[in-house]
Amino acid sequence: MEFDLENSLTSLEEHHSDTVPNLFASESDHMPSRNFLHCLKNSGFNVSFRQEAISLLLQAQYSCNYDPFIPYLAVNYMDRFIAKQEIPQGKPWILRLVVISCLSLAAKMKNTHFSVSDFQGEEAGFIFDTQTINRMELLILDALNWRMRSITPFSFVHFFISVLELKDPSSSQPLKDRATEIIFKAQNETKFLEFKPSIVAASALLVASNELLPLQFPFLKCSISSCALVNKVSKK
Template identity: 80%
Template sequence: MEFDLENPLTSLKEYLSDEIPDLFLSESDHVPSKNFLRCLRTSAEFYASFREEAISRILQAQYSCNYDPFIPYLAVNYMDRFISRQEIPQGKPWILRLVVISCLSLAAKMKNKHFSISNFQEGETGFTFDTQTINRMELVVLDAMNWRMRSITPFSFVHFFISLFELNDPSSSQPLKDRATEIIFKAQNEIKFLEFKPSIIAASAILVASKERFPSQFPSFQRSIYSCEFVK
């Protein structure tokens, strides 16, 4: 059964409200380490460049393999968590390619989708990797993440925050969710957002979306978010 980013702690499709406290308690285990945020201040140019190229390659795989956007999102989450806990040597471009392939492969497995290593490496010059090498790198990535593959992301909190709103038209919750989801996808590309917990990114995305879609109700929505016991 494929992993659902909206319900990371369960295989059930329905929304389980009793898991919300666990999500907020556990989300810090699924983000880049605090040490990495300090490293960004001293080696910001290298890591920003590394991450930008890695994301570009991951998105390229999305289009070439026709993946749904949650696979590259999960792959970038794995990549961010890995490079935050594992020192990346500079001047070795093959490492970036290996990290990207391994994170994509892991994300595809979690979403129960086939990932073709040969198709991804087609046209690459200089470095290609065999299955054994990629499998070894996957283990390194998993070890850095403490084998927490069921990532808690901003998508895990979207339904909860929307449930706090008293919408004039209940059917408008889906357009609101769709717009917030679009914002979350775009936010992942910005390295500065690594400083924020998934729940805060989700709450912020929903507030932006609600201000666009329902400006007259926005003050009420804002109060609902700010008064939530889990949001600080």
């Protein structure tokens, strides 16, 4: 069954009464550690590794016409993996192998066909066989404790839209679309790794509402800020 990033804890479409509190309680388990964030701030190698990896994933999205949620999920796997696994420097082939393996895992979770041959060509400089990729996938799975149903900002968008109590229900879809676009773009910025997925989701929706519904923005901001489940301490 395909994994839905907007409904991380259940395969059902509806949000049960206990699902949202569980999301808030579990979201920190799906974030990179503080040590990783510290290393990103103090290591040019880690930052450049991540930037190049994201660039490769976005290339794969455009060249293979993937659902944008697939590279997004792959980046989440990669961040959590390199937070636990030290990446040796001076071996550029490792970056491509990690990217391919994370993309392959994300495609499997989204029940999407992934062709290694479409992603790695001779011009890439490195060609990996299926066995090598499978070994890296197992290494990633082990580092992530097999927690592949990642809790991301998308897991909270539906909830926060319901909290907003919009005057015009038809405006919910444009808000969701704009917030989704903002969340996708935010993933490129390492700064956002410091914030919980719920905070990123709430912030994206507030930016979207300020753009699309400026007259309602003060009320909408108050609705989210006063939500009992929102952790006022925005950083992990």
